[in-house]
Amino acid sequence: MTSVLPAHIRFRRASVIPGFGITFGYTLLYLSLIVLLPLAALVVRASSVGIDGIVAATLEPRVLGALKISFGISFIAAIVASVFGLLVAWVLTRYHFPGRAVIDAMVDLPFALPTAVAGIALVALYAPNGWIGALFAPFGIKIAYTPLGIFVALVFIGLPFTVRTVQPLIADIERELEEASATLGASRFRTLWSVLLPPLLPAILTGFALAFARAVGEYGSVIFIAGNIPYVSEIAPLLIVIKLAEFDYTGATVIATIMLAISFSTLLVINLIQAWARRRFGNA
Amino acid sequence: MEIKVANVAKEFGETAALRDVSLTVRPGELLALLGPSGSGKTTLLRVIAGLEAPERGLVFFGGQDATGLPVQKRQVGFVFQHYALFKHLNVADNIAYGLRVRERARRPSKDEIARRVSELLELVQLSGYERRFPAQLSGGQRQRVALARALAVEPRVLLLDEPFGALDAKVRKDLRHWLRDIHERTGQTTIFVTHDQDEALELADRVAILSNGRLEQIGTPDEVQDRPQSPFVLSFLGDAARFEARVAGDKVLIGGKPVPVDAHGHGDGEVALYSRPWQLRLVSPVGAHARGVVAGIRRVGGSRRIEIHGAGKDKVEVETSLSIEPALGEEVGLEILGGYIFPVG
Numbered sequence: 001m002t003s004v005l006p007a008h009i010r011f012r013r014a015s016v017i018p019g020f021g022i023t024f025g026y027t028l029l030y031l032s033l034i035v036l037l038p039l040a041a042l043v044v045r046a047s048s049v050g051i052d053g054i055v056a057a058t059l060e061p062r063v064l065g066a067l068k069i070s071f072g073i074s075f076i077a078a079i080v081a082s083v084f085g086l087l088v089a090w091v092l093t094r095y096h097f098p099g100r101a102v103i104d105a106m107v108d109l110p111f112a113l114p115t116a117v118a119g120i121a122l123v124a125l126y127a128p129n130g131w132i133g134a135l136f137a138p139f140g141i142k143i144a145y146t147p148l149g150i151f152v153a154l155v156f157i158g159l160p161f162t163v164r165t166v167q168p169l170i171a172d173i174e175r176e177l178e179e180a181s182a183t184l185g186a187s188r189f190r191t192l193w194s195v196l197l198p199p200l201l202p203a204i205l206t207g208f209a210l211a212f213a214r215a216v217g218e219y220g221s222v223i224f225i226a227g228n229i230p231y232v233s234e235i236a237p238l239l240i241v242i243k244l245a246e247f248d249y250t251g252a253t254v255i256a257t258i259m260l261a262i263s264f265s266t267l268l269v270i271n272l273i274q275a276w277a278r279r280r281f282g283n284a
Numbered sequence: 285m286e287i288k289v290a291n292v293a294k295e296f297g298e299t300a301a302l303r304d305v306s307l308t309v310r311p312g313e314l315l316a317l318l319g320p321s322g323s324g325k326t327t328l329l330r331v332i333a334g335l336e337a338p339e340r341g342l343v344f345f346g347g348q349d350a351t352g353l354p355v356q357k358r359q360v361g362f363v364f365q366h367y368a369l370f371k372h373l374n375v376a377d378n379i380a381y382g383l384r385v386r387e388r389a390r391r392p393s394k395d396e397i398a399r400r401v402s403e404l405l406e407l408v409q410l411s412g413y414e415r416r417f418p419a420q421l422s423g424g425q426r427q428r429v430a431l432a433r434a435l436a437v438e439p440r441v442l443l444l445d446e447p448f449g450a451l452d453a454k455v456r457k458d459l460r461h462w463l464r465d466i467h468e469r470t471g472q473t474t475i476f477v478t479h480d481q482d483e484a485l486e487l488a489d490r491v492a493i494l495s496n497g498r499l500e501q502i503g504t505p506d507e508v509q510d511r512p513q514s515p516f517v518l519s520f521l522g523d524a525a526r527f528e529a530r531v532a533g534d535k536v537l538i539g540g541k542p543v544p545v546d547a548h549g550h551g552d553g554e555v556a557l558y559s560r561p562w563q564l565r566l567v568s569p570v571g572a573h574a575r576g577v578v579a580g581i582r583r584v585g586g587s588r589r590i591e592i593h594g595a596g597k598d599k600v601e602v603e604t605s606l607s608i609e610p611a612l613g614e615e616v617g618l619e620i621l622g623g624y625i626f627p628v629g
Contacts (some may be wrong), residue, residue: 176368179335182355183362184382184437194385198372280372 039260046257049250057254062230063239066255070236071262073147074215077154078162082208084155085162086200092163093170111160115220122153122225145227150235153221158211165207169200202278209270216263285346285440285473286311287332292341294327294497301327302338303497309441309475314467316488317477320520324497325477326445332475333443334358345440361434361472365446367426369418375429376401376414382437404432407466424455431463435470444476448483460487481521485509493517515626518558525564525600527574529557529625536625538573543620550625559623561589561603566610572617576600578610592616 046054057063092104110118126133126143133143143149173196181191219237226233236259243252287309294302302324309315317325330336332343334355342351350358370378379401383392392400405411408428418426427447434442447463448456464487467474478484484491485505492502493516501513512518529538531552536545538557545557569575576595581588583606590610592600595618602618610616 174366174368176364176366177370179355180362180364180368180370180433181381181385183333183335183358183360184385184433185356185359186381186385187356190385194381195370 042253042256042260045250045253049254053250054254054257057251058258062234063236063255063258065231066234066236066239067258067262069147069150069232069234070216070259071266073150074154074212074218077151077215078158078208078212080151081155081158081211082162082204085159085207085211086166086204088159089163089167089170093167107163108160110157115157115218116224118156119153119221119224122149122156122221126152126225144225145229145233147226147233149225149227150222150233153225154215154218157218157221158215161210161214162204162207165210166200166203169203173199202274205270205274205277209267209274212270213263213267216259286344287441287473287475288344288347289328289332290342290344292328292331292338292343294324294331294336294338300497302331304341305494305497305499306341307492307499307502309473311473312471314464314474314476314487314489316484316491317475317494318479318481318484318491318520319494320479322496323494325479325494327497328494329443329445329475329477332441333360333362335362359437359440361437361439361442363427363430363434363442363444363447365449367418367423367430367450369426369430369433371418373417374414375405375410375416375418375421378418378429379404379433379436381433400436404436407435407469408432409462422455423451424459427451427459431466435472440473442472442474444474446477446479448478448480456483463487485521493520495520512624515556515558518624518626523561523601524558524624525561525595526597527557527559527595527620527623528597528628529555531555531625538620541571541573543573543623545620545623545625547625550627554628555625556597556628557620557623557625559620561601563620563622564600564602565619565621566590566602566604566608567617567619569615569617573620574600574618576616576618578612578614578616581609581612590616592618 049057058067088107092100092107123144124130126149128134128137128142128144130144136143141148143152177195178191181195182188186194217237219235219241222235223238226235226238228234228238236255240252240255243249243255289308290306292302292305293300305324305328317328319325327336331338334350334353338351342349344350345353345358370381373381376398380397383397383400386392401414402411405414408431410425410428410432413421413425413429418429421429427450431444431447444463448459451459460483463476466472476487485508488505490502490504491508493500493508495516501508501517503511508517509521512521518524527538529536529543531537531547531550533552534547536543536547536555536557543557574595576592578590579593579599580591582591583589584603586606588604588606588608590602590604590608592602600618
């Protein structure tokens, strides 16, 4: 086949599996219909108010507050979920103990559970009269109906993402690397820090990105536990629902567009960091 | 440093990996642990390194009991079969790792570490590769980096686990000579594990042969080849044909005809006689020590190997000059020029 394209952007390579054309076409069609079209509609709808309108809507204190809460708490929750996810993944992969399979299956529960169920369960636990909430109430610490409650819910739903992304990499760590580090005189902590953790970094970042993205979009479990006080514990997705209930469709799409923009740029940045980490620490 | 292993035993579950192994490695010596897979050679190496704790027995480093010493404190250099380089660190950082992880009081200065790294890179002939990552190196280069990394900590003993096992034949051979060369220059006490008898015999000052978790024999390459102490050692070190023979007085007889093998130390009765391919000669079937049929002819370098069926216990291989070329299926006789006898067992 002669091609007018430079070699590096040639589409077709001889392959034992046929069907590149049809699968590639399907991929494009699917992505366009299911992903790009709705997003485009969203942006088109929002842009009907013009750039000034979007900026004005964003700077509205209630919207600004909700965005800060959504992205800020999601960020912190994703970090915490990454740390504990790593720990859980480590224990589940490296140690064999009775009930391991059960605990391993339980990690996916936040995935599978309807988010409203999770929300109600968390409220029952963390409300001032709940099992855990009652422990903190004497010290004047309220968890449910505060930003702290949002944080707890977001850590809960983020955990499976962070566990599942690092787990296969932990399973792949060669024992010999640890042994090599030990024979060279490194302490266990040093081995963990300098030898085992760096190659996991790209996967930890992926897990973080997934947990963060999910947390920003989380609605069901949060609204039950958040208390939804404007400026304090009202998340952006809830504000969208409120705007919709008030028939302010444009207002809702404007917030949605802003969220889309922030989420997209965040993911882009994380992807860039990841690509760098993969080159630097991954199995290049 | 002298390394001594005394009555070491190690079990993995039900299976014994080492049974009562004792041996001494002399200071500055290059010792090979040779054996088939499952013989316990790698386990022994790991016991010496402290990566494996023996169930019984003691390990001494320079007369000091090191059995309970954790691996981090043993100060050994260990080279793994699959290199075990830190993929996220470049060559220089890999080599410097053992120096950087030392506690502050024993850690050399930055300049000192850099000096040491470039010294070692020169030793392993990889100067200029400091900034490369392991993935950008060939197998042989990786193994040399692994060796430099192990040498960086000035180990009391250098331990190599099948160091050339993952490399292709040509690189293997080069690295072998090169390792011998490095050993001569550094005088580092070294133990290496291999299943390749040629590698062990060519490289080592002494060879320890293990089988089934037991030490079969330890000695110089000449000693183990000229005076094998068991049929296992003999057959592991190379091809050997087995014949049934008898000792009568000071003579060894096969089919009633004497064989030029010393019967010293063996009482009268049945023995097993083992002969190397070069200790046999093709003769006419009449009056020969043994008779058989030519079943295969192979050319090995400057000589020919003739495979004969029916002459010994299993197949018999004879080494001949290229000028001799019997036909397949031809009946030939064997003259036994030498061999080793062992009690029938």
